[in-house]
Amino acid sequence: MVNPLYARLQATANRLIKAYGQAGVVTRITPPDPVLGGEPVSTPHPATLVPMAYEARYVDGTNIRSGDMQIYISSVGLASEPTVGDVVTANGTDYAIVNGDPNKYDGVTAVVFTVQGRIA
Structure with a gap:
């Protein structure tokens, strides 16, 4: 069952990432x-x-390592959950995901995806 608190946190994270973030691509x-x-x-x-x-x-x-990026990805509207082995394109650079955290505090709702990207 979805906890309404985490649904609100997901909406807040999505709003902030839309306001201060950029469009990118997660490639499986x-x-x-x-x-x-x-x-x-x-x-x-x-x-x-x-x-x-x-x-x-x-x-x-x-x-x-030097050059690694911490990438926050909005979970709202994302077709698949980013995982190790995927490639994230941000700032015109491809980053291979080497580590990730889905931030599913209730086991169901992914508030935001936090991944560690390494230049591919």
């Missing part, structure tokens, strides 16, 4: 069939997002 790359082969299939999904550089104190060179 499906690998070829292991038996039949073929080419990987890329499926782009339009998204509204806010890319932010990590503060220097968080960059440790292992988990978070």
